[in-house]
Amino acid sequence: MDSSLPDRVVTDPDVARTYGVDHSPGAVAPEAFTVVRARDRADVVEVLQYAAAHRTPVVTQGARTATTGAAVALEGGIVLNTEAINQVEVDPVERIAVVGPGVVNGDLKSQLTAYGLAYPPDPASSGSCTIGGNIATNAGGLCCVKYGVTADYVRGLEVVLAGGEVMRTGRRTAKGVTGYDLTGLFVGSEGTLGVVTEAVLRLIPAPDPPLTVLAVFDTLEATLAGVTALREQRHTPSLIELLDGPSVAAIQDYGDYGFPAGAEGVLLVQSDRVGHAHEDVMAYADALTSAGATDVAVADDRAEADLLMEGRRALNPALEARGSRLIEDVCVPVGRLGDLVRAVHEIATRQGLEATCSGHAGDGNLHPCFFFDQDDAAQVAAAQAAFGEVVEAAWSLGGTLTGEHGVGTLKAPWLERELGAAEVARQRALKALFDPLGIMNPGRVFG
Amino acid sequence: MDSSLPDRVVTDPDVARTYGVDHSPGAVAPEAFTVVRARDRADVVEVLQYAAAHRTPVVTQGARTATTGAAVALEGGIVLNTEAINQVEVDPVERIAVVGPGVVNGDLKSQLTAYGLAYPPDPASSGSCTIGGNIATNAGGLCCVKYGVTADYVRGLEVVLAGGEVMRTGRRTAKGVTGYDLTGLFVGSEGTLGVVTEAVLRLIPAPDPPLTVLAVFDTLEATLAGVTALREQRHTPSLIELLDGPSVAAIQDYGDYGFPAGAEGVLLVQSDRVGHAHEDVMAYADALTSAGATDVAVADDRAEADLLMEGRRALNPALEARGSRLIEDVCVPVGRLGDLVRAVHEIATRQGLEATCSGHAGDGNLHPCFFFDQDDAAQVAAAQAAFGEVVEAAWSLGGTLTGEHGVGTLKAPWLERELGAAEVARQRALKALFDPLGIMNPGRVFG
Structure with a gap:
């Protein structure tokens, strides 16, 4: 990297090293890489012009919460961090937010409350993960059963391609079919096609604060019967989380969250339906009792609802502690x-x-x-x-390798068996159309 | 076309001619073209193998309700009609329908009522238009203000490419990020990339039957103030239709639908919110009165709601009559x-x-x-x-050439000015990746 971006390049080697890895297990930073913290689109353009001129691989990065290795630095490459591109412009009439990729998911959610609006996608890391990373992996989270995934909320993108060309996909208006819509192609592309510098996000009217039901089962079969009973509810829960017996035991080993010994399954279920959250959670509780729950707790207010979720929130630290x-x-x-x-x-x-x-x-x-x-x-x-x-x-069972984390490097060995060789060849050709030099996160997704 | 598909080829020239045009104004069928009514994927594969071997252009077609010329036959080409590929498989547990492209939009809706489920997109032609055509244009309709467009409901596709290769996009599961999701690229591609032979559609729990408010205004300004007031409602209307003064006059010329002389604007507004449609339409009526409506009618039941919509439904025939x-x-x-x-x-x-x-x-x-x-x-x-x-x-005004009809031939002259030359070149290159011979609806969209 030349010296044209002096204050965007991270020069302290110890600081730079922290940008070398994401949250994937066993991630190791390479020996030599350059970290650039872009502040705006112009910085991204400059980095991608440089990278194309020097055939330098580029790894685009937000908060590095990826669990698949997609955001780990590459030897001799540039880490292009976009956390600082974090502007937020809310348009309550159009019900959209136009944001930079570096906005933290939870910060966006907080800013929207003043408008009575909401951006639903909520990965477990929402307190730290960025919208750019959410777009890169088509992130999901806890709310998807009712609200869908990131792709369902991205209306349009501004993307910088390798070489520095700026392109736009999709639209700001509610509808639009002028030419192909490439938005969905970029969502979930894990930094292999280009760098998102702006996203137009669709917002929804804020739902009510959720209330919670917690149901304990003494067999796995009854737990699953509970899930089926919930699927038959007309008013879709805003959250249906399952803990199996070993998960419950792991959480209780980590701290006493009140789960009974011998529980073989726990379901946590929420409703945020405006004006009806209480009615819904009572209905869910009935359904879960009929399905065989041995213990059902219903939160009557927001604080209690939050308390019931504590056990679920303890899962990740509990697993980490093991x-x-x-x-x-x-x-x-x-x-x-x-x-x-x-x-x-x-x-x-x-x-x-x-x-x-x-x-x-x-x-x-x-x-x-x-x-x-x-x-x-x-x-x-x-x-x-x-x-x-x-x-x-x-x-x-008719399923897929990855629901919401992405392929990265960890799951790349399985890609071709799921998609087939012809489809992988087609997708590689698609990548080459946007990144003819093959410098955008090379080796990721396609191995 | 050779004789290998004798009973799929329409041999009666008068019948064949009816497949030559769509609903675009002034559409003229070419002199010579062959019509094949495919019955299944195998038929589509055979036609596209033949077409590639003979460099024959293919126009894919459903019910020909397109208004842009995208489904008009091409001279010397094949019209590949997919109306007969109309299987419907509903999976109420997954809340999906797996359908053929020939299913009529309204027929699918009818079949879903037995499951308490709904497929929202509702173009004005829903009684005759097909899901394949809806996908080809990313069709919208009346419900989009609350429910979005076709793309928001297509989870995955089976597509046959020029030459006969079968590919799949997207998924059947609720989430999935294995490789690029090409679904959104095919939705709205107007037959220029391939032929959809199956679609996995996301369904929602059926809302309540809608109730209607009709509000009459004596100025355009007041009408628009009414729209703004509706945008501020927490419970989004399931329909907000605007008729300007000349539209109202045209409808009254066509038949007496009870609109007062001199009305400069009419808004039709609906709610289908479960258990709250009446409460919502009363709130909408208040908001519209405050915005300056001179006359507000609220339907108390479904029959009356339907009656209030009659004037809106008369619009298209009224315009046609002129x-x-x-x-x-x-x-x-x-x-x-x-x-x-x-x-x-x-x-x-x-x-x-x-x-x-x-x-x-x-x-x-x-x-x-x-x-x-x-x-x-x-x-x-x-x-x-x-x-x-x-x-x-x-x-x-920050808008687009086409919201829901597509580009076809009629709007192709404007495409490049909206997208820019670089983007059009990129999209042509994308098309070439899927259709290297350029035989899929050539000349449409890109001119």
Whole structure:
């Protein structure tokens, strides 16, 4: 990198090193890479002109909460961090927000409350992850059962391509069909096509603060019957989270969140329907009791609703506290959720590993987690084998390798088996159309 | 076309001729073309293999309700009609329908009522238009202000490419980010990339039957103040239709629908919110009265709600009865709607033409309509000039050439000015990736 961007280049090597990795397990920063913190589109253009001229690989990055390696620096490459491009312009009449990629998801949500508007997508990392990263992975989260994923809220994009050309996709208006809409192609493309410098996001009127039901089951079958009962509700819950028995035990090991010993399943369910959240959670509680819940708690107010969610929120730290693990992100038809959980348990038993299986039951999107001792080569191999077997199980149930985390480097080995060689070749050709030099996050997604 | 598909080829020349045109004004069928009515994917594959081998252009077609010329036969080409590929498989647990492209929009809606589910997109031609055509144009309709457009409901596609290769886009599961999602690229591509043979559609729980408010205004300004007041409602109306003064007069000329003489604007507004439609329409009525409506009628039941909509439904036949016309489909930010209507009136006056301006006010998507005597060359030229001037006006307001009808042949001359030469070149290159021989609806969209 030449010296034309002196105050955007991170020169302190210790600081620069922190930009080298994302949250993927075992991520290691390469030896040499340059970090540029872009402040606006012009910075991005300049970096991508430089990169094309010097054939330098570029890894675009936000808050580095990716779990797949998609945001890890590349040897000799540029890390283009867009956290500082974080303007927010809210248009309440059009119900859109025009934002920079660096806006933190939770900050955008906070800014919208003043307008009585909401931006639903809510990855677990919403307090730190950026909209640019959410777009890069088509992030989901807890609300998707009612509100859908990031792609459902991106109306248009400004993107800088390798070489510095600025293009726009989609639109600001509510409708528009002039030419092809390339927005959906860029959402979920994990930095392999270009750098998003602005996004037009569709907003919705703010729902009510959610109320919560927590239901405990003593068998997995009853837990899954609970999920089915919820799918039949006319008023779709805004959240349906499943914890299997091992997840509940892991949380209780981490701290006492009040779950009974021997629980084989917990469902957390919310409603945020305007004026009817209480009525809905009472109906959900009835349905869950009929499905066989042994204990059902209903929150009567927001504070209590929040309290009931604490156990769910403790899951990630609880899993982290247990040490090395591989986390899956498979998604199957909701009707096959039970088959998936049983397959995960069976695989764990066969591989001699401990595992938990929890996640977004309303979407069929679970995050099975296998624990291993990283100093034990046999355990490492067993975890890797288990990871692959879960993918196979998801495919056999009509599902997919990744629901919301993306492919990155960790899941790239499975891509071609899911899509087929012809489709991968087509997608590589598509990438080449936008990135003929192959410098945008090379090796990611397509391996 | 050789004789390998004898009973799929339409051999009666009079019957074949009816497949030569769509609903675009002045559409003329070419001299020679072959019509194939495909019954399944295998038929489509065979036709596209033949077409590639013989370099024959292919126009894919459903019910031919397109208004832009996108579905008009090409000289020496094949018309590939997919109306007979009309299977419907509803999965109420996953809340999806897997359908053939030939399913009529209204038929799908009817079939879903038994499941308590709904497929929202509702073009004015929903009684006859097909889902394949809706996908080809990313069709909208009356409900979009609350429910969005076709693209918001297409989760995945099966597409046959020129040459006969079958590809799949998107997914059946609620989430999925394995590789690029090409679904949005095909939605709205007007038959230029491939032939959709199956679509996975996302469904929603059926809303309540809508109730209606009809509000009459004696100035355009008050009408637009009514639209603004509706945008501020927390509970978004499921329909906000605007009729300007000339539209109201045209409808009253066609039949007595009870509109008062001298009305300069009418708004039709609906709510279908479960359990609250009556409460909502009462709130909308209050807001419209405050905005200056001189007459507000609220339907208390479904039959009355339907009756209030009759005047709106009479619009298209009323316009048709007035003779030759050019219909626009521009979309602007909702906040600029007034500027658009005033621009249309000003352009009509200047060009010495009569015009109406009505449409989907909640989306900023209006269908200005200019009338002309087609035997009067000066009037024809004036109408064409007016059409272009409305596009310019829409652009100057931050809008687009087409909100929901598509580009086809009629609007192709404006494409490059909206997208820019670089973007058109990129989109042509994208087309070439899927259709290297350039045989899929050549000349449409890109001119």
